Amino acid sequence: MTLPEWLAGSSEEAGFLRLVLDHVSDCLVAVDTEGTIVLINDPYCRLLGGEAEEFLGRHITDVVGPQTRLHFVARGIGTHIGYPLEVRGHKLVTKQVPVHKDGRIIGAVGLALFSDYDALKKTYGRISKAELAIPSKPKAWQSKFGLDDVIGTGPLMEAHRDALKLAAAYDLPVLICGETGTGKELAAQAIHSLSDRSTGPFVWVNCASIPSELIEAELFGYEGGAFTGARSQGKPGKFELATGGVLFLDEIGDMPLALQGSLLRVLQTGEIVRVGGTNPVGIDLRIICATNKPLVELVQTGRFREDLYHRLNVLPIEVPALRERGDLAHLAEHLLARIATRLSVPAPVLTAEDHDRLVAHTWPGNVRELENALTRMIVTGHISTASLDYRHRSPSVDAKSDLKSRMKSEAHAALRAALMQAGGNKQRAAEVLGISRAQLYRLLKEQSPA
Structure with missing residues (x-):
């Protein structure tokens, strides 16, 4: 194992240090400011399945992973x-700290505090919850997805994942833009899960x-009795609930103009005042916004504040549309397997004809539309051209009756699929279909026998 100059002393000291590091039972690795591995001990090499010479000089992400x-x-x-x-199928709990010399950072050291994750869980199980102060209830408002859930292949999706990793590294506002159904909230959750606020x-x-x-x-919460119908004890707003983490403002382009000034002040001061309140409340959070609207055009027409736009657009991310990605077949196969698992049914195999239909469609609803189409395929046994082309078909008068019948059949299949997916929960089924609960009940009533 070769030590860099900044870790080496005399030859005798260097030899002793190498011996100590190789006898440390837990994995240890050090990198320079470029992320290049300059030191790695034998336990880490054994975990990686190689010799130190294979890993020294390589970037840490190439060896350990992104x-x-x-x-x-x-x-x-x-x-x-x-x-x-x-790392290579082994779950570690690590400590990653910078190395300082003469007041400047010259690298970093990563040490596995626990190289055996299963042993760690058993150890935790033997210690009382009171001693560890482990909360008995799971935390609310947690992100459910990470970077591994951003599925896709090809240069466009690789660049998208790189953009998410870069955004996660800096505690700055992020503006995520993209068409409906592209996965903007998924991108926001991936950033959160990778960040220091995870x-x-x-x-x-x-x-x-x-x-x-x-x-x-x-957003801001309110004091007790602030308005008619308000709780007597008041209620914290989303800003307060997000303190220490991330507040994700979806469809930011629809925020009322009058409220945009208040949001701008929060970003500038880090303080909020509850509705009906008199004292400012300090908050510490990160803002991530998303929109499918052209904010620049909204700024030009006076429907979105220009100063707020520049405050939010520090780290812009564009989520690629499905028709631009070039990985439709890969994504469809992945989604089919996931949907089939969720519905507890065998995953069907896409035929060449199915692939042709999928590729020919423009997917205005993007990944969400694709997932719905594949769900219907699992339930009905085929991909319906009528449902895929609903925005582009111009039926003749003679074909309207047949089209109406097919649409009714497709709607019935979609409802059944959504209810199966939601485990019979009508509110969740409505969310899957992208409609209100009232619309769902109306459709169910229309399909029920008289």
Whole structure:
């Protein structure tokens, strides 16, 4: 094992240090400020299945994987203690800290605090929850997805994942743009799960779904008795709930203009005032926004504040549309397997004709539309051209009756699939279909026998 100059002393000291590091039972690796491996001990080499010479001089992400944060730590971006890391199928709990010399950072060291994750869980199980102060209830407002859930192949999706990793490394506002159904919230959750705030809450608000007269109280909270119908004890808003984590503002383009100034002030001061309140409340959070609207055009027409736009558009991310990605077949196979597992049925095999139909479609609803189409395929046994081409078909008068019948059949199949997917929960089924619960009940009533 070769030691870099900044870790080596006299030859005798260097030899003793090499001996000590190789006898440390837990994995240890060090990188320079470029993320290049300059030291790695024998336990880590054994875990990786190679010799030190195979790994020295290579970038840490090439050896350990993109989930490591060590190369960021080596550039002075954060410190990670208790950071979970999976390497070659082994789950580690790591400590990643910078190395300082003469007041400057010259690299970073990663040490596996626990190289045996299963042993760690058993150890935790033997210690009382009171001693560890483990909360008995799971945390609310947690992100459910990470970078591994951003499925896709090809240069466009690789660039997208790289953009998410870069955004996660800096505690700055992010503006995610993309068409409906591309996976903007998935991107936001991936950023949160990779960031230093990953243990904090991930709180989301859909700015388009809350009435304009209620959105201020929803975001900022309110004091008791602030308005008619308010709780007597008051209620914290989403900003307070997201303290220590991320507030995801979906459909930011639909935020009322009058409220945009209040959001701008929060970004500038890090303080909020509840509705009906008099004292400012300090908050510490990160803002991630998403929109499918052209914010630049909204700025030009006076429907979105230009100063707020520049505050939010620090790290812009564009989620690629499905028709641009070039990985439709790969994604469809993955989604089919996932949907079939969720519905507890065998995954069907796409035929050449199925592939042709999928590729020929423009997918205005993107991944969400593709998932719905594949769900219908599992339920009905075929991919319906009528359902895929609903935006582009112009039926003649003679064909309208047949089209109506097919659409009714497709609607019935979609409803059954959504209810199966939601386990019979009508609210979740409505969310799967992208309709209101009232619309769902109306469709169910129409299909029930008289």
